[in-house]
Every structure is written in C-alpha cells, then in structure tokens.
Amino acid sequence: MFKTSILFTALLSAAAFASVSAAPVQTEGTGIGKHGDIKLAVTFDNGKIQDIKVLEDHENKVLAAKVFTDLKDAVIANNSVKVDGIAGATFSSKGFLNAVSDAAKKAGVKLSDQAKKAKKADAAMPAVQNYDVVVIGAGGAGFAAAVEAKSKGANVVLIEKMPTVGGNSLISGAEMNVPNSWVQNKLNIKDDTPARMAADTLKGGDFKGDPEIVGVMTVNALPTAEWLRDTVGVNFEKDNVFQFGGHSRKRALIPEGHTGTEVITKFSALADKMGIPVITNMKAEELVKDKDGRVVAVKAVSGDKEYTFNAKGGVVLATGGFGANAQMVKKYNPNIDERFKTTDAPGTTGEALYMAEKAGGQLVNMGYIQTYPICDPISGVIELIADARFDGAILVNQEGKRFVEELERRDVISNAILKQPGFCGMTTSVRFPIL
Template sequence: KELGIKDSPELHAQDTLKGGDYKGDPAVVETMTHGALPAAEWLKNTVGIKYEPHNLFLFGGNSVKRALIPVGQTGTEYITKLSALAQKEKIPVVTGMKAVALIKNKEGRVVGVSCESNGKKYDFYAKGGIILATGGFGANAAMVKKYNPSLDERFKTTDASGTTGEALYMAQKAGAELVNMQYIQTYLICDPISGVIELIADARFDGAILGKRFVEELQRRDVISHAIVDQPGSYCYVLWNDNIGKISNTVKVHPEEYETFTKQGVMHTADNLKEVADFFKIPYDNLKATVDRVSQMAKDGGKDLDFHNRGGLKDLSTGKYYIIKAVPSIHHTMGGVRINPKAEALDKNGKPVPGLYAAGEVTGCTHGTNRLGGNAYTDIMVFGRIAGQQAAQAAQAAK
C-alpha cells in the first residue's frame, strides 16, 4: 500500500493462468495465490526470512510489482533459515541418500521410500504419507530432449546437478499421473559459458535494454527466450548505465558476478558507447541509434512506443556503460505430478493416490505452458505447507 500498488489473489491468479496460456489448473492456481500472503508471513515471522524493504520486482508477465525479494536476492536466505529451523526443531535431514522407489502396503497406500547409499539399501516409513518435493528435471538433458526435442544439446541449464527427475517416474510407477511434461521453460539471461543465471543482468527490471531491441524486456520468459534464440547466433546483449546502476539493488548486491563475468570476457564496462561497441564488435551506428531512441523516449516521459515496456524506459544517453552477453538456459520444468488443491497426487482418473503428496516443481498443473517469475517460491512454499499439514493430519488419524 505504501508503494501505491493495488494487487489481489484474484489478479495474481489471472496473471498466472494467462501467463501459462490457461493450461494450469484454476483450482490449484487459486489455492496458490490465496496462500501466497500467509506463506510469506509464515516465512517472515516463523522462519525468520528477511526481505528487502519496499523493493518488489515486476517479473515478466505480471501486471504489477508483487515479488518479495529476500536480502541478498538469492535463495541463500531461505536455505540457511529453513535449515536452522529444521535443526532447532530436531527434524532429521539425511544426505547422501538416493531415493529409488516408493513403497506401498497391501492396501495400495504409499507408506515409505526405498533408498540406496554406498551400495546399501535403506527403507524409510511414514505414518502420514510421503511428500515429493524433489524439483523438476532441468538438469537431465536426455529427459528434457525426450519431452521437448527443440531444447537439445545447444542448451545448458541453470539448475542444480541433482535436478534429474527420477522421482517423477517413481510417482508414476506408484500410480500418479504425469501432466504437461512438454512444457519446459528457459531462463532468458544466462552465461554463455556455464549456463548459470546472470543475476546482475536483472537490471532489465530497472531499465536495462536488450541490445538492438527486438522484444519487450519485461515480457514473459518464454517469449523473450524464443526471441533471443531467433536472433543471429542465438544470443543477445543486456546494456545499462550508471543512471540505472545507482538505483538498481540488483546491480549492487552482485559484485562477485561483476568480477566473474568481466574476467570471463562476457561482461564489459566502458565510459562511452564506442568502447562498448568495439569490445563486442557491435556496429557502433546501430548501438548509438538504439540508445538515442530509448533515451529520447525516456526524456519524453518514459513511454515505450516501440515495444511497450511496462516498467517504462530510462535515459541511457550518458555513461558509464555496462554490457553483458547472454543466452537462454533450461530453467524450470512446468510438467510433473498431477495434484489437487490439497497437494494430493492424483491418478489418471483424478483420484488421490493414497499416502502420496507433492509440492513445487515436481508437480505439473500449476504453471501451464510457462511459469511467471516469483511463482516458483510461491508454489513450493504454499503447497509444501499444505502437503505437510495434510500428512500430519493423516498421521494423527492413524494413531
């Protein structure tokens, strides 16, 4: 309210469904958007997550600024605080353990997980049920190509190396239906060498432009990614100046990226546009024409007459300038286990698989064809809490 932003769970749901081309399950989406604020309050007040004050992001495809940003602007704040809370509550966390199959009892209820570690087999049992929260399959190149052949060997990934999708087949073998597996999202601005996200280039949320502009900088991730792949060489440049750098917390909180990407030669800082053009062998006249056009529209009120940038344009007429080369990388798999609003895994007939719950990227009916920025954390936190509550209630009933 202090920022003058008008938002609601209904508008959030509308944006989410539209952003996924209406392939998401409306009931699941509405559960997520209505659970977003309570989940954020729980994270802040119970887990101890600290958010940047008065700094909301307008991620692509959203109508308004609505994404809360943790201090440091990475997942570290969540991981450290959730780990500390688990330790405080004496919740055992077993590492170095590979899950290989779900265990069912003779009544057909999922009651445990069969695992392996160092050649030995271990079975873990649970009274309330098993919750899958294993993420997607973005780091499994063969699986990605199987479900979406257009995303072939050219694409690296932003995902952790363990995001390989075996739990999806475990769930399927236990009776759960997999849906929307072909919908795989790339993150548009990534390192051409390693594939990791170039977080510093999120300066586009504050006015940075995509080189010789060819798409709105705040469009949906899939739209921008496809537009980049269609460019000669399938890459783009992100350009901003000190006017943007001084107001962008995104630039300020990632000094290590500045050093790393500069050392790799994919990022450069220059006092004038001629140096920028010379470093990456960009036609100077084209670059200057683009910057002059953007700067003039910024001076005329910021309205983007060319690509309708919903955040408004910023003046780029003076340096210092910062430029980084970028490519899309595999980022999020929208498909997975079909669930209902209670986070229960469903079979092909829409019936719950007894004892099996799922939350987050391992599920497949929330985001449709495309996930909006900010909705991954929302998804896992909202449905992770619901799944936990459901399993706890089932455990109580089993006593």
C-alpha cells in the first residue's frame, strides 16, 4: 500500500509537471506602424501561434483594417511572418509582423520560414455577373456614384483593386469648400456665394478652367455637403472652417478627425446598409464595348481568376489618379522628377486611364500635376501639421527666415520651397483640374 501510494503520487506529480510545461504561453510584442507603435499579445502553444490580440495601435482604421483581420489570420494559419502584407497598408503590415516576431522571440518560439501567399479571390464568386451599373474605384467619388445609382433603383456593384476601400479620399484631409454653408452662417460669414467661389477657383487655376463646369461645381457644393451630412451621415466640425490657399473666404468644411476616415467609414456603412456589393482585390483591366461602341462591361482579375461584370446601364470610372506612378508622372510633367515623393495612396497608379484611352477615351491636361508642399521628405507621407498654417502658423527655412505667404496656392508655396537652401524633397498629389 505504501509503495502504491508513492507510485501514484509520483505519477500525479509527473502529470502535473507535463501539464504545466505544455501550457500555452502569452507574450507581448511591439512593432512600429505608420502612425506609432503596434502592441500585440501573442499566444503560443507547442511552438504554434494560437491567437493574436491587439493591445494598442494608432493606424488608420479603414486602411489598416485587413492588417488586423486577413494578415492576422494568415500569420496564424502559416505560423509565420513570411506572408504577404496588405497592399496599401505596407507600414502597418510591417509593424504588425514585427510585433509578432518580437513576441515570438520573447517566447523562445521559432516561427516557420516558409512564405505563402494569401488567396486573392473568392473561388465561389461567379465569373460572370450582371448589373445595371458597375463603378470602378471605391474612393469618395466611387462610393458617391454607387450610392446615388442605388438610390435611383439601379442594381450596382463597386469594384476596387486594393484590399481596402478609400483610396486617396481616405488619407486626405477631406475638407470640402462650400460657400454659404451652415457653419459659415454660424460664424457670421455672410458674404460668400457660389459666384465668389467660382471666381476664386478660376483665378486659382490660372483661368484654364471651363467657367460652365466650375459654375456647376460651386452651385452644387452646398446641396452636396448637405447630402453628405444628412444622407451619408458625415459629421463636420460645427464651429470651424478653413481658408485654403487661393480662396478669398473661410469656406472649407472640416470632417471630424480632419481626415477622410470619417467620410469613407460613413460611405462604407451606408453602402452595406443599402446592399451594394463592394468587391476588393478586384482589378479592372478592360472596358468592353458592343458593336455600336458603347461600353457594356468590365473585365477584371483577382488573383489568377478572370471576371466579367456586365453593365446594362453603364460604367462609372471613379479612379484615375497616377501620383504613385513616378514614371507616369515624369512622362506627363518632366519637371516633377526623382526628387518628388507622393502623398497619394499606393493604388494611385493610373492604369485605368490607359484602359479608358484604349476604349476610345481622350486624355487631356495630364501635365497639370499639383505638388503638396509639406510632407515627410523620406517617405512622402502627407504631414497634416501643414494645416496649422490656416490658423496662423508661418513657414521658415533652415536659416529661420520666413520665405512665403502661407495662404498662397500650393504651387506657389512648393516653388518657393524648391528655391530654399537644403531642399531635400516634396510630394506629388495628382488632382484633375476642372476644365
């Protein structure tokens, strides 16, 4: 009996020890994302990643959304950080993967070195789909077109080549120039009109704009802003408007947070509520025309699979910026050379313009490329601290001397910077002029 008890106790102790040694281990890891530290709690069990929890991050909630879903799932599934990052969220992806690596190192876990690519398309998605309207590009313009078409009873699809929606609209300040707005009235700015804004716009574009089109834009600015506020649900600051360079009045409405996140988040939620399919990782490659020359479909690819989206009512091309395509920028404006980075989203590479041209569209005014004067000189990322000049901040050079009027047009400020001692970089931000 005594010997049996000792044996039982020894076996129990060994089992307890084995249980303790095999218990999951959780460690914390940190990586540097685009906007600060990304801190994760990673759980390992027998050398395998079981779970990843985000403890802290400061990334753009829309742009980096798939970093914390799709990328996380890929890391866990492959037990490796040797997986494809999320296109368009490169810095956030690197920060996330570095945080996982840091946690693994602290846990004494060696992750797999095998690289695997994530699936790009839903295998169950039909290769041919039929809609009334196909919208290409899920930025602000694309969402607006899709929502408006759907509200008129059309069957709509919105396709986007990047893994996330938003495009340039998401990373912009998303301020909107609106004459005679409710905020102006509250601030007792009573003398602004569409005509005054049109005059500012034409002058700011060196009178190259089409007065009729500029007039349409300025007359419809207020109804559009009210639609964004009342229908889309965008929250604008109630007690402040900006006066941008080239404008004679403070008239720019400011979305909450001072970025396009507010606008794109609300658009995305409304599209979901209205039942508009938004298909990411879907790159349009060809506009298909019928025998009469009318565009009736879009051919697109996702991963290694081809798709056709038939469009009975028409195709809306809501993409076309090319600021992130350095070769294309230099082709149309040789003055913007290798010294220039870009504030544009990574997907802004201009293929859709050539797609439209191949279908018979005419490209015009391609050389009118705006430069944004204040950015990170290494990465080209926009520095929103630049908005401080609208509240009285001044610009000084390396000698401490003020060298330009801060409320001048962007091109004026950019050209002034180019002439300063120690100039090291600037960014391009392609915007199409109203012509």
